[in-house]
Structure formats: C-alpha cells, structure tokens
Amino acid sequence: MTALDGFFRLKENGTSVRTEVVAGLTTFVTMAYIVIVNPLTLAGPNSGTGMDFGAVMMATCLASALATLVMGLFANYPFALAPGMGLNAFFTYGLCKGMGLPWQVAMGAVFLSGCFALLVTLTRIRETIIEAIPSYLKAAVGAGIGLFIAFIGLKNAGIIVDHPATFVGLGRMGAPGVLLSLFGLLLTCILLIRKVTGAILIGILVAAAVGLFVPAGGGKMVTQFTPGKLFLADLPPSLAPGLFKLDILAALTPTLFVPIFSLFFVDLFDTIGTFVGVARRTGMIDEQGRLKRGSRALVADSLGTVIGSLLGTSNTTTYVESAAGVNAGGRTGLTAVVVAACFLLSTFLSPVVTAVPAQATAPALILVGVLMCGVLGEIDWGELPVAIPAFLTILLMPLTFSIATGLAFGFIAHVLLALLTGKASEVHWFLYVLTALFVVYFAVQ
Template identity: 50%
Template sequence: MENFFKLQQNGTTVRTEVIAGITTFLTMAYIIFVNPDILSTTGMDRNAVFVATCLAAALGSLVMGLLANWPIGMAPGMGLNAFFAFTVVGAMGFTWQQALGAVFISGVIFLLLTVSGIRTWLVAGIPHSMRSAIAAGIGMFLGLIALKNAGLVVDNPATLVGLGDMTAAPALLTLLGLFMIAALDALKVRGAILIGILVITAISIALGISQFGGIMSTPPSIAPTFLQLDIMGALTAGIFHVILVLVLVEVFDATGTLVGVAKRAGLLKDGPVHKNPGLGKALLADSTAIVAGSMIGTSSTTAYVESASGVAAGGRTGLTAVVVACLFLLATFFSPLAGSVPAHATAPALLFVAGLMMREFSDIDWQDITESTPAMLTAVMMPFTYSIANGLAFGFISYAVIKLATGRVRDVHPATWVIAGLFVIRFAFFGGE
C-alpha cells in the first residue's frame, strides 16, 4: 500500500485513509436511496437500479483510486439523474433504454473530449458566472422536484403552482427531515443526510405510512437494467440536445468538483492540465465511469463534492476512494432497506442538496448586467420549464447576444460561441421540448 498509494509521500497513513473513506461514504451514501427513487419513475426496476447505483459508485471510485490515486468518491450524479428521468424520459418521451443509450454516447464523447484536451478548453472558455448559474439552477430544479414529491407544491389552475396540504403526513415529515438534516450538518455530524433519510423512514414505518421490507438480503438481480441500453434507438432527431446537455453538465460538474476537492487536498499544482498528471488521470477516470455506468444501468456517474469531507478527515490518496468503493459494494446487501425508503424520506435530502448547490449564486457578478442577466435566465428557466436543457440554452444564447449587443464580443470565449450556436441549431431544427 505504501508503494502503490505513496502514503508517506502524501503525509498520511492507512488508518487515516480508511477513516477518510468511511467519512466520504457516509456523506454520499444517500444516493443509494435517492437515485432508485428518481430513476424508478421512468419504469426502471427499483431494485436493479439500487444495485446498479452501488456498482457504478464502487466501480467509479475504484478507478479513481487506482488510476488517479486521488481521494475522490464517484457515484451517479444529482441533477443528471433528474434530467434523465424527468426531461429525457418524462418530457421528451424517450424510453429509459434509449436514455441509457444517450448516457453511453455522451460518455464516449466525454472520453474523447478528455483524451483530446478539448474538455479543458471548454471548461476554460465558459464564463465563471455561467458555471455558477448552472449549478444553482440545477439546485432549484432539484428543489422543485423534492417539493412536488413531498406534496408541498401542487398544481394550481389559477396560479400554475400552489401550496399543498400542510396537514398531510408526507409534507410534515419532509419538513421535519429537512430541519433534522440542516441541524445535524450545522453541528458537524458526519452522514447528516443519511441519518435524516433513515430517521424519517423509521418514523414513517412506525406510523404505518410506509411498509418495512427488512434490512439485509442477498443483492437483487441487476438483469433488468444490465446492458439494456438502446444505443441505436437513442440516435433519433431529439437526441442532439440531450447529448449536448449531458456532455456540458458532465464537463462542468465533474471538472469543477475534481479541481475544487483536489485543491483542498493540496494535490493540484498551478498551471495547465499537462503539468498536473494526477488531474489528467482523474478526468480520464470519471469519463470511463460514465460509460461503465450506462452499461450497468444508471444515469451519468460523476465525482462527488462530498469527497471534501473525506479530505477534511485527512484523506490524501486513492486508498480513500478504494475504501469508498468497498463500502458501496457492501451496501448492495441492504436492498430491502432501500426499498423501504418512501419518497418523503428522500425529499428532504433533495431539498438539502438543492440548498448546497444554490450557494453558487453568491459567485455571480450581480453588478455586471451582461453577466447577471444570462446567469439569471440559466437558473430560473431550469425549474420553470422543468428542464435543465432549456436553462442551458437560454443562458448561453443570451450571454452571446447581450455581449454582442453591448460591444463586448472579446469577452466571449470561442467555446461559448460554439455552445450558443449549437443551442440555436437545436431550437431552429428540433424546436422546444
């Protein structure tokens, strides 16, 4: 372990790395309950998605640990799973098999962009305000999904949306769960989100609102989702902007997370990517994880910002990620527990994660109208059109148009022009969703 992970060189020990791995797992383990809850709305087998989630997280984390030697956990990404379920399948009418095919195609493109170096060009060319708005907008979208699932926000013919029944148990338990998670997180309790999900589940079972299916069993079959992707079926007219959105969100989300967490761990040197071999390998690891995840049967796998908790606990090498992988494999034996978790127990987790993502609003330059207006459009169009794709489209197009109209063309990187142009083509030839 010393020779492979270079523990001494990185100023750490096996014990520290194991503790860091456990810490990271506890902070991101909520995904094994939330992801099946979201993807099962498409008709996918919930138990198979649970196993696929665990396996994709284990495989991604293992590749990250062994290839890049970085202490970063991987799992199906929040926001990307919502886009998969509620936009690609729900709004656009693709089957979940075709959606998995789209994830596979995006993963291959993502891999090519990474190997060719275009990925770093794209990231460098996207305005900071837009990157912040994308994260914040996805947070708002997740928040709306959570409120809808909890019955706190309902359809209202007069006002479009309205407040749900505040005396209903799901609504009250969702709020209780959110308050609990927020309080535990403020008190620096590790695994606050996971604890909140489990406590609300226990209360729901005790009140007879949901059924208890047990705790442990032999892992269920992954056959209903394994290699069920329909690549040829995904190659239809509407797939153009689906792939575009998947690639863009994967690029910004994963790259931003990798760079941010690596900086906290002191693993990143100043300068271009080629001077950071660790970052290059990490980018390659998360690219391959997307392709593998689509074959197993889940939405795009990405690096988790919760890995920062493991770094704070002392994690500095890939051994931390390997520990995370082992724990996700162990989690496959808890499928009965995952099946017992109701939607109003995962809704608080979604709301809390939404709040974390909306912190990005503070990084937008609100004094510069040419920056803040596109950022605003990006963020608000995601929840209000129930589509991450529309938010990205309005944001990039408006950014290019406003900069052009104000004579600040030089502020716009070629990458932004390319993306804006692709979205214009999408509206011109494929229309809205």
C-alpha cells in the same frame, strides 16, 4: 503494508493505512444517501420511467464501486464517484417525462455523453471548452440545478402540488406525509448546521423510521417493508432488468444533441469544480494551479458514466462529499478503494432501500439544492450583461423542468447580448458554434 505503501505512496503523501481507511468510511457515510435517493429518482413510484427499482439500486452500487475503484487505482486520488444528483433528476424528469423518451434511449444518451467526455479528456478539446465558458455561467448552471433538485424535493414531499389555475400551489400542510417531510427537513438542517458526519443519510433513515408509524391511508403506513423482507440485509436484487438495455442508435438523433451536451457539460464542470475545490487544500495542485494527474482523474470520471450507463444508471460523477474524507486525512487512492468496498457491501441492503419512501428523501433533495445555490455569490448581479443570461439559466431550469433548456437560453443570451453591445470579440469562437447548435435544436423541436 509495504505493498500498499508502495502502490499508493502512503508515506510520500504523509498518510497511513489506518488514516486512509477512516477517511474512506467518512466519505462513504456522507454520500451513502445516493444508494437510496438514486433508485427512488430513477425508478420510484413518482418517476414513471418504467425502470426496475432493484436493478437501479444494484446499478447505483456497482457503478459507484467500479468508478471509485478506477479513481483509486488508476489516478491514486481519494475521490469517490456515484450517480450525480441533478443529472439523475434530468434523466427522469427531463429526458423520460419531459421529452417522452423510453428509459433505454435516455440511457443511450447518457452513454454518448460519457463517451464524449472521454474523448475530450483525451484531447485538447477539454481545455477549449473550459476556457470558452464564462465563470458566471458555470456558477449559474450549478445554482439552476440546485433549484431544479429542490423543486423536485418539494413536489415529492407534497409541499408543492399541481394547481389548475396557478400551475403550482401549496399542498395540504397537515397531511401526514407532508409533516413527515417537514420533520426530516428540520432534523437534517440541524444536523448539517452542527456539521454532523453523514447528516443527510441520518436524516433520511430517521425520517423513514418515523414513517413506520405515520399513516398513509388505506390501513398502510408511509414507510412499508416488502412482505417477507423484514430483515435489514438480503441477497442483492437482480441487475438483469437494466444491464446492457441502453439504446445507443435511437439516441443518435439531432433532437438529442442538446440533452447529450447538457449531460456532458454539467458532469464536466461539476467534476472539475469538485477536483479543484477539494484538492486546493491538500497539496494536490501544482505550481500552475492545475490538478496533478488531472487527466487520469478525468478519465476515471468519464469511464464512470460509460460503465454506469451499461449497468443501468444515470451519469456518474465525482462527489463533493469526498471533501469529508480528505478532511479526515485521506490523501491517496486507498481512501477511494475503501469507499468502493462499502458500496459493494451496500448491495445487500435492498430491504432497507426499497422501504424508504419519497417523503423521507425529499428533505435531502431540498437541502442538496440549498448547498448547490452557494455559488450565487460568484455572479456579479450588478452587471446586466452577466445578470440576464445567469438569471435565464437559473430560472428556466426549474420552470421548464429541463437543465438543457436553461443551459441553452443562458448561452444564447450571453452571445446575443455580446453581439448587440459591441463586445462580440470578447466571446470565444466555441460559444458561437454552441449557440448556433442550440438555435437549431429549438428550431427542430
């Protein structure tokens, strides 16, 4: 205990081993849904990426464990990391499906975005970027990603379907799979409203269990266990199909600049928002309003993406669910170490993960989207120079199925409106550089 106290400074932070363990378990339960949702997003039957499901599940668990371990041991913070929601959807639907990239090239783009994040964290560039981006655009990006994720959830549930005349239409609401998703959505809503710990994970597991009795046609049920895999635990699947398979050289092309920057941008501000939001109530913020040991925490976050891409998963980011553990008393990196241990144990649950259908995870995507749209109130909709770029950013992300496109249009609109209304001097020079690069990106497409 003395060694743990000395390393993590437990007494100094007003905590104990028991409190940290409970906090770590609390954080893990609230974010464990990613062990199921991430493989389904990157390698599920609707993804079309060609990635191996078991390998992605292993990469998800190992990347989360290693990145969270670095956060705990190097930065001594109670923050947990895992592949980010929204970023994984952008990988599948934006890079692989939208741009037609092989998943190996898309993974190379993820690696480069992580390296860029690491570079700017170790230099003053990070501060320049943070200062350059207007706060309303940061909020708009978060809301746009929320709508993007929710749209994918509605599609996976079968609530929204393709329509030859109107592009999208309402699905067959009486279909068994749709009814299962609606049941899961209602259940998860109730659990979230009642502030039940692990609400999203509970909703997924209950819906998947009910799916064992819901017919999917052809004599099958919506939830299907792999033949011969009827036990809840098994040896971990092989990591080999995705390990070190990224193609970095093929990702070093001008057409991938905006997608790489978009991955970096979303990850950076998602992480900073989580750091500040969670740490504000815990004494982790100094007198200047900055996060103590913030550089170390950002290095850990950037390394998480680099590690994850090498293992075979999309951008790893700090999870806002870390707040659950902080609220339970977690104050040091020991909380993160406990979360990392839980992710390692999760590698033995592949039979459960592979059995969960998309209809059971769809409610999680929809409700995560709802939670991400909470930042809409931070945008001053009464000011057109603010409202127009924000609206374009939010609207174009789901409609073009691309975070990068929404981001680019928002930045371009912000700069153009400033130039045309005599407010050019109010725009940071870095935004002019970014806007020029965005224009070049659209020109070469």
